[in-house]
Amino acid sequence: MTYLAKPRLRHPTLATNKVGYTRRDYEGKISTLCAGCGHDSISAAIIEACWELDIEPHRVAKLSGIGCSSKTPDYFLGASHGFNTVHGRMPSVLTGANLANRDLLYLGVSGDGDSASIGLGQFAHAMRRGVRMAYIVENNGVYGLTKGQFSATADQGSKSKKGVVNTDSPVDLVAMALQLGASYVGRGFSGNKAQLVPLIKGAISHGGAAFIDVISPCVAFNNHPGSTKSYDYVREHNEAVSRIDFISGREEITVDMGAGEVVDVRQHDGTLLRLRSLHPDYDPSDRYAAMAYMQRHHEMGEVVTGLLYVDPLATDLHTALNTSDRPLNSLGPDQLCPGAQALERLNNSLR
Ligand SMILES: Cc1ncc(C[n+]2csc(CCOP(=O)(O)OP(=O)(O)O)c2C)c(N)n1
Numbered sequence: 001m002t003y004l005a006k007p008r009l010r011h012p013t014l015a016t017n018k019v020g021y022t023r024r025d026y027e028g029k030i031s032t033l034c035a036g037c038g039h040d041s042i043s044a045a046i047i048e049a050c051w052e053l054d055i056e057p058h059r060v061a062k063l064s065g066i067g068c069s070s071k072t073p074d075y076f077l078g079a080s081h082g083f084n085t086v087h088g089r090m091p092s093v094l095t096g097a098n099l100a101n102r103d104l105l106y107l108g109v110s111g112d113g114d115s116a117s118i119g120l121g122q123f124a125h126a127m128r129r130g131v132r133m134a135y136i137v138e139n140n141g142v143y144g145l146t147k148g149q150f151s152a153t154a155d156q157g158s159k160s161k162k163g164v165v166n167t168d169s170p171v172d173l174v175a176m177a178l179q180l181g182a183s184y185v186g187r188g189f190s191g192n193k194a195q196l197v198p199l200i201k202g203a204i205s206h207g208g209a210a211f212i213d214v215i216s217p218c219v220a221f222n223n224h225p226g227s228t229k230s231y232d233y234v235r236e237h238n239e240a241v242s243r244i245d246f247i248s249g250r251e252e253i254t255v256d257m258g259a260g261e262v263v264d265v266r267q268h269d270g271t272l273l274r275l276r277s278l279h280p281d282y283d284p285s286d287r288y289a290a291m292a293y294m295q296r297h298h299e300m301g302e303v304v305t306g307l308l309y310v311d312p313l314a315t316d317l318h319t320a321l322n323t324s325d326r327p328l329n330s331l332g333p334d335q336l337c338p339g340a341q342a343l344e345r346l347n348n349s350l351r
């Protein structure tokens with residue numbers, strides 16, 4: 001096997017962000033995915049989002065499971081913390097890491113097989129517990145790494161490359177995330193970077209469990225007529241509910257008066273999500289209306305994209321558990337161990 005390394009040369013004219021890094025500093029190894037795989041476009045969007053957010057790479061922890069999608073953290077943020085877990089187990093490992101060190105920004109990267117099949121239970125519990133993270137599923141409707149079997153997100157009636165029809169109903173991770181209590185829920189398309197980058201920026205800056213399902217065509221096994229996860233199908237059936245701009249707290253805020261209805265959503269950290277509603281009837285603050293809207297449009301054969309729901313005042317698992325403001329991994333044994341007397345008191349209270 002040949003390992004390709006990127007040249008270390010840095011062109012002096014490359015633009016730097018506010019913390020002094022170029023986009024190159026957010027890259028990783030050279031991708032070994034198939035040319036044209038949607039997952040590579042998502043990696044590019046993550047790189048762009050982190051660069052634009054002025055995040056220092058060492059403040060990010062990227063975790064994934066198993067699959068082509070779960071390999072991608074090797075191709076971005078090469079200077080960040082990383083953990084490639086076992087299949088479907090990213091959410092629990094991320095939850096543990098997050099509880100140990102609340103100071104990092106957590107990026108969970110997974111696939112539709114990893115999250116909707118073997119890892120469905122893990123996905124559900126991370127959403128309902130409100131673990132603060134940007135959870136990104138790179139959804140191609142197949143197990144790409146193991147040669148293209150239908151995954152649980154494949155639409156009923158869609159066809160495999162060999163013409164086999166999928167008879168099972170799909171798991172819709174967006175609908176599940178909404179139902180389970182995620183406080184930021186969106187759907188993107190790997191072929192629409194202009195929409196995806198602000199969606200990812202909003203998710204990283206969000207104060208609770210943020211979930212984005214990104215339709216990401218698998219060019220090797222699921223990009224043919226009959227697939228509902230192909231480039232052509234998604235381009236033809238895409239129904240965007242909103243155009244989203246992400247405005248960091250420090251930047252000047254301007255209003256585009258010419259656009260359609262504009263909803264500004266200010267998040268905990270002062271950042272602003274500016275949603276230009278493309279449909280006057282769409283309300284991104286109504287969880288149940290979002291679920292009904294998605295269902296209606298799915299039945300019409302449409303793939304609804306955009307920021308579907310956000311609770312700007314969401315809190316996370318640390319708030320629920322009332323953990324210490326200081327990351328647990330920075331506390332010493334004297335602070336972590338309550339001592340024999342406290343243990344005795346607790347035992348007595350339970351007798
Ligand atoms: C416990 C376990 N079961 C099965 C596998 C085999 N396996 C590897 S990747 C994968 C599916 C990956 O699909 P997905 O998450 O959709 O990623 P993609 O390759 O499509 O991006 C499976 C079933 C495994 N690695 N471990």
Ligand code: SF4
Pocket residue numbers: 032033034036037038039068069140144145217218219220221
């Ligand atoms: S098999 Fe599919 S998902 Fe895997 S790298 Fe190739 S195109 Fe991407």
Ligand SMILES: [Mg+2]
Pocket residue numbers: 067111112113138139140141142143144151
């Ligand atoms: Mg897949």
